[in-house]
Each structure stands twice: as structure tokens, then as C-alpha cells.
Amino acid sequence: xxxxxxxxxxxxxxxxxxxxxxxxxxxxxxxxxxxxxxxxxxxxxxxxxxxxxxxxxxxxxxxxxxxxxxxxxxxxxxxxxxxxxxxxxxxxxxxxxxxxxxxxxxxxxxxxxxxxxxxxxxxxxxxxxxxxxxxxxxxxxxxxxxxxxxxxxxxxxxxxxxxxxxxxxxxxxxxxxxxxxxxxxxxxxxxxxxxxxxxxxxxxxxxxxxxxxxxxxxxxxxxxxxxxxxxxxxxxxxxxxxxxxxxxxxxxxxxxxxxxxxxxxxxxxxxxxxxxxxxxxxxxxxxxxxxxxxxxxxxxxxxxxxxxxxxxxxxxxxxxxxxxxxxxxxxxxxxxxxxxxxxxxxxxxxxxxxxxxxxx
Amino acid sequence: xxxxxxxxxxxxxxxxxxxxxxxxxxxxxxxxxxxxxxxxxxxxxxxxxxxxxxxxxxxxxxxxxxxxxxxxxxxxxxxxxxxxxxxxxxxxxxxxxxxxxxxxxxxxxxxxxxxxxxxxxxxxxxxxxxxxxxxxxxxxxxxxxxxxxxxxxxxxxxxxxxxxxxxxxxxxxxxxxxxxxxxxxxxxxxxxxxxxxxxxxxxxxxxxxxxxxxxxxxxxxxxxxxxxxxxxxxxxxxxxxxxxx
Numbered sequence: 001x002x003x004x005x006x007x008x009x010x011x012x013x014x015x016x017x018x019x020x021x022x023x024x025x026x027x028x029x030x031x032x033x034x035x036x037x038x039x040x041x042x043x044x045x046x047x048x049x050x051x052x053x054x055x056x057x058x059x060x061x062x063x064x065x066x067x068x069x070x071x072x073x074x075x076x077x078x079x080x081x082x083x084x085x086x087x088x089x090x091x092x093x094x095x096x097x098x099x100x101x102x103x104x105x106x107x108x109x110x111x112x113x114x115x116x117x118x119x120x121x122x123x124x125x126x127x128x129x130x131x132x133x134x135x136x137x138x139x140x141x142x143x144x145x146x147x148x149x150x151x152x153x154x155x156x157x158x159x160x161x162x163x164x165x166x167x168x169x170x171x172x173x174x175x176x177x178x179x180x181x182x183x184x185x186x187x188x189x190x191x192x193x194x195x196x197x198x199x200x201x202x203x204x205x206x207x208x209x210x211x212x213x214x215x216x217x218x219x220x221x222x223x224x225x226x227x228x229x230x231x232x233x234x235x236x237x238x239x240x241x242x243x244x245x246x247x248x249x250x251x252x253x254x255x256x257x258x259x260x261x262x263x264x265x266x267x268x269x270x271x272x273x274x275x276x277x278x279x280x281x282x283x284x285x286x287x288x289x290x291x292x293x294x295x296x297x298x299x300x301x302x303x304x305x306x307x308x309x310x311x312x313x314x315x316x317x318x319x320x321x322x323x324x325x326x327x328x329x330x331x332x333x334x335x336x337x338x339x340x341x342x343x344x345x346x347x348x349x350x351x352x353x354x355x356x357x358x359x360x
Numbered sequence: 361x362x363x364x365x366x367x368x369x370x371x372x373x374x375x376x377x378x379x380x381x382x383x384x385x386x387x388x389x390x391x392x393x394x395x396x397x398x399x400x401x402x403x404x405x406x407x408x409x410x411x412x413x414x415x416x417x418x419x420x421x422x423x424x425x426x427x428x429x430x431x432x433x434x435x436x437x438x439x440x441x442x443x444x445x446x447x448x449x450x451x452x453x454x455x456x457x458x459x460x461x462x463x464x465x466x467x468x469x470x471x472x473x474x475x476x477x478x479x480x481x482x483x484x485x486x487x488x489x490x491x492x493x494x495x496x497x498x499x500x501x502x503x504x505x506x507x508x509x510x511x512x513x514x515x516x517x518x519x520x521x522x523x524x525x526x527x528x529x530x531x532x533x534x535x536x537x538x539x540x541x542x543x544x545x546x547x548x549x550x551x552x553x554x555x556x557x558x559x560x561x562x563x564x565x566x567x568x569x570x571x572x573x574x575x576x577x578x579x580x581x582x583x584x585x586x587x588x589x590x591x592x593x594x595x596x597x598x599x600x601x602x603x604x605x
Binding site: 071073074075076077078079318319321322323324 | 385397
């Protein structure tokens, strides 16, 4: 039971008391007592906590989109987003625009799969938000296998991309989907191996334990495991399919890649889910290597966490602005000949540190 | 070839592919974040218009002599002379369909009296196509230095002689002049009536068998603007333009 649950439970107890008072007033005492019972309050608490965490993750993702558009704009000597204070509400305006667009389903698509692919993608992305804790107090869960679960869900997206591209019945989408699958086998192994080094040092799959380990030892794991940080940074960009590893999209070659046939709100949600995945990947990097929410206590730990996530994302934006897209051959070569040896060396460093007993 | 190859290979190393672009990007971002961006927030901010900016065509009502040169010269055929009533007189003045106008400025360039000018107005959007048809009163714009298009013209004979920039468009001797063919002319004096500048004068050259006067037009080169109205209205095609050399 942490701060988020206590706060939300207070709200739900108050709400259920109000509902119970109304039913008492119309003399339905049994119904009133049922609403006040512990089970109903607990159910409402869970739902409200999930809602709060989802909204917070959603807002952070939208802020990351804003950050990207603003920084890229400044890079190109433009102004970037314009609506609202500092352009913060531009994405809400764009979201509203995609929301009121007509839903068009091409006649030749495999309709069931075509509709299922965005659902899998968005559902998976939204599920990952719930598994990312912003601090000890602001967390939906602290599973003992949290890290494994996150990476398992992370790897569903290429599957959704593959079936979405296949079902769209368009040469560009099929090529995008195939590229997503080809990309998957190049980055997934180094990514997981770089995470393994952290797990070896900490000895736990729980994100909370990893952050506490860094707090207790007073050092960010990114410093001893710098190679792991580098490998994670590069393969996380490939995982989220951003430039320079945006092979499934490849705007210059494949129109819009695998999402060519998706329009309106589907396109908006897919785009949003990409940034949610970006947020999750950035926050994993922060949690594993940059000390998570630990920081000087003059501001809240949640704010520290978000600041770190935004700084990592800033590096991603610079990379997006600077680099060119690699080819499928090159990404395989980078993954297997450069990143994999680095990750293995990194595991060796982690094992050596663990054996020497520097950290406790 | 060798140097080019070497440059290519060097560019493919991590320093050329990764670090240099990244350093450029970060430097540019910081630079553009410190000073304000290049973009002009158009409806609220506007760029300063240069002197002699050519936007839509404008009309100076008093100068127009209804010579139809603008109607003839317009490449998109968007100019039409319409009848208007001004101070009790019925006049013909140009009406321009700005939906078709391409702002080339030929009308202002060829207007012999600088009645058509290029006004520095560029916000011309309207809600209907009818809004874009500017009648003479809507077209009026106050003449200013820089709005008038004065072209320095060169005669064909001067082209290779090295003389440049001596003739302005209102000057004498640089325009084609009308010429009457004596045999065809029937002396109807229609050219005198249609001439917008009163440059045609019917002069008696003799008497025919029945004792009636024979009239022939005489063209005043000072007044003539080469609008070819006499030529167009001649019933017997007796007038031709003599090319300037």
C-alpha cells in the first residue's frame, strides 16, 4: 500500500459514502451498505488508481511529442507547435482533429486482423504505462517480475506491426511489416543482454529493487555499466522504431510504411502509442541506468524522474535530427557485430563487479 | 577521383556518420533557441514591404484614356473595359478579374499614361469568385513613387550599338506609328473619332470629281500612344503600323 493507493482510497471511500447516503435517503439501506462494503471500495480504488496512472502516462507521452516538435522546430529555425501556452495544446488540437475524421477501411483488407493490429499495439502500450512506477509512492504495482513482463509486452509490437502490414494488403505495408520482423531479430538480443547485466548486479527483476539498489550504493548503474547504457540506448531506439532505425515506417521509401492504410483516429492512436513506447523505453533507461527517481530531495522524486526521462528523450531528438536511416543489412550488422559483443563485455563487467563485492 | 573516394570512405566512419552530425545538430539547436526563430507569425507580424513591391494592379482614375492597350496586352485576358459613371460622365475604365490575374505587371508596364500601376497589396483572398473581380472603383489606388512601372526601352536599331537606357516609354520615336494607305482610305474620319488622344486630324488633300473634299488622316506623333484603335476601327483596313527601327 503506497501513497497513490492511499490517496485514491480516500477518494473512493468518500464517493461510496456519498452514494450510500443517497440510497439511505431513499430508504434502500441494503444497497447503501453494499456500496459501503470493503470489496466495492477496493474495486473502485483499483479502477481509479489505474485511471490516474494511465492519464499521467498519457500526458507525459503527449508532452514528449510536444518536446520533440518544439526541439525539432528550433533545430530547423522554426517555431514548432503554436496552439496554447508555448504550444502545449497543439497535440490536443491534433488529437481532436484525428478524432473527428471519417473511419475509412479499404475494401481489400483482411478486416478482422486490420482492426486487431492497432488494438494490440495500443493495448500493449497502455499496459506498459501501468508497469512503470514514477516513484515509490506513485506506482500501480511493484511486481517481483516487473522487468520481464515489460520486455515481454514490449516485444508484442513488432507482431502487431507484422500482422497489420500483412492485413492491409498493400505492398508498402507488407514491406514495412517484414522490416519490423527483420529488425526485431537484430536488436532484441543485445537489448535483453544489456538488461541482464543490471539484473546480475542487482539480483532482482523488480524495478523498485533496482532503483533502491542504486540509491543505497549512491551510484547510478550507468557509470560502471556504461557499455550497457550505450547498448540499451541504441537498441531502445530500434525497439521504438525511431530514426535512425525507423525501417518499418521509412517515410521516404515506403510512404508511411506499415501504417499506410490506417487513417483517422487509428493513425492518431498508433502515433500516440509510438510515443508511449518511447516514454516507456526512456523511463526504463532512467530506471535501470540513471538512478530512477532518486535525486536531491528539494523537489518530488516524480519530478526528478520526469526530468530525467525528458533529458533522455532530448538525446533521442538530437539523434533523430542528426542521423540518417540505416538499411536492413546495416541494422543486422550493427546488432550482431557491434552491439552484441559490447553487451557481452558489459555482462562480463557486471559479473566481475558482482564477484568482487563492490556493491551490496 | 581518388580524393573523392577517400572523402567518401572517411564519411562512412563513425566520426563522419555519428559525431559530426550530432555536434552540428546540438550547436544549431542551441543557437536557434537563444535567438528567436526565423519564422514570421504572419497574421500578427508582417514583413516590411520593399519600395516598389508589386502586388495587385491599381488604377489612377484620372489618367486613363481608355486606349485598350491593357486589354490587348494582358496574357490571361483578365482585363475588361467597363462603362462607369463618374461625375455625370460616362467613361470606360478597366475592370480586373484578380482570380485570373497573374500579377505580371504587363498592364502597368504598357500603359502609356501610367494609369495602371502596381499597388503593394497582397492580401487579396475573398469568399466568392465575385469578390475577386475588382471593378474600377475597387481597383483605385493612390499613385506613389515606385508604384508606377517605367520601363527603359531600347529600339531594335540600338540593340547592338551599345546605347542603353535612353528612351522612356512615353517618349517619342520609340513606338510604332500608324500610317495610312492612300488608295484604300475612303476618308470616313472614323479614326479621328476613336483616337483616345486626339492625335488624328482629318486634313483636306484635294477635291474629287463631284467637287466634294477628299479627307485624309494625319497622325501627330507627339500625341500618339500606338494604341491601334484607329487600325482596329478602320472599315477598309487602310491603316497599318509602321515599325520603329
